[in-house]
Amino acid sequence: MADLFVSDVHLDAGTPAASAQFLDFLSEKAARAERLYILGDLFEAWIGDDDPDEHKARVCEGLKALSRCGVACFVLHGNRDFLLGEGFTARTGALVLPDPVIADFAGEPVLLTHGDILCVDDHAYQELRSIVRAPKWQQRFLALPVEDRSALADQVRAGSRAHVSRQVPYVMDTNPAAVEAAFRATGVRRIIHGHTHRPAIHETVIDGEPVTRIVLGAWYEQGSYLHHEAGRFELRELPR
Numbered sequence: 001m002a003d004l005f006v007s008d009v010h011l012d013a014g015t016p017a018a019s020a021q022f023l024d025f026l027s028e029k030a031a032r033a034e035r036l037y038i039l040g041d042l043f044e045a046w047i048g049d050d051d052p053d054e055h056k057a058r059v060c061e062g063l064k065a066l067s068r069c070g071v072a073c074f075v076l077h078g079n080r081d082f083l084l085g086e087g088f089t090a091r092t093g094a095l096v097l098p099d100p101v102i103a104d105f106a107g108e109p110v111l112l113t114h115g116d117i118l119c120v121d122d123h124a125y126q127e128l129r130s131i132v133r134a135p136k137w138q139q140r141f142l143a144l145p146v147e148d149r150s151a152l153a154d155q156v157r158a159g160s161r162a163h164v165s166r167q168v169p170y171v172m173d174t175n176p177a178a179v180e181a182a183f184r185a186t187g188v189r190r191i192i193h194g195h196t197h198r199p200a201i202h203e204t205v206i207d208g209e210p211v212t213r214i215v216l217g218a219w220y221e222q223g224s225y226l227h228h229e230a231g232r233f234e235l236r237e238l239p240r
């Protein structure tokens with residue numbers, strides 16, 4: 001049976017076509033898989049597990065139906081939905097894994113990460129990340145009324161769009177030295193990540209060993225996933 005990987009679906013109420021396609025993906029392709037890994041940014045924003053948004057609730061129900069069928073569902077935090085917590089797991093049956101994490105595929109250890117930690121050239125983003133990932137900051141944020149959290153999340157997204165539009169492309173991509181360091185530090189020969197929205201399979205050699213970095217695609221214009229079976233990994237597109 002297959003393992004499927006997606007990331008950067010970026011679902012919210014403003015993406016009805018992507019949402020419909022993702023729910024179809026869950027009930028069709030993912031329902032026939034053994035495991036589904038969502039490597040971050042499933043949602044455009046997640047302001048807490050008590051988020052009352054009906055649109056997100058439908059996505060959670062789709063995941064719950066999938067995990068009830070016996071498909072193991074795993075989620076990593078993205079930079080948009082890093083507040084997914086135990087309440088989300090209770091709503092969906094999807095287990096939130098640490099980022100990065102090493103998982104076994106056909107006997108091969110593979111490093112899974114959202115990928116933002118590899119984008120170290122974006123100093124402003126890394127500074128923001130270190131603030132909002134601190135447990136104290138998250139406790140204070142989650143204690144705010146849901147309307148206030150929603151308004152703050154809208155402000156952060158507007159700031160993020162302005163920041164991204166000002167950057168030269170390489171700043172928004174992974175840093176080659178950070179990628180090499182991740183291979184060396186973990187000893188894996190395959191890394192799978194999303195975040196950069198540049199789907200590709202990069203093959204290179206580090207310290208004489210062939211290594212592969214697989215980048216997942218975003219779901220803005222079409223669907224996209226990685227299919228794994230018996231040691232073979234293949235990026236697949238889902239035209240919309």
Ligand code: MN
Pocket residue numbers: 008040041078079080114116194195196
């Ligand atoms: Mn991201």
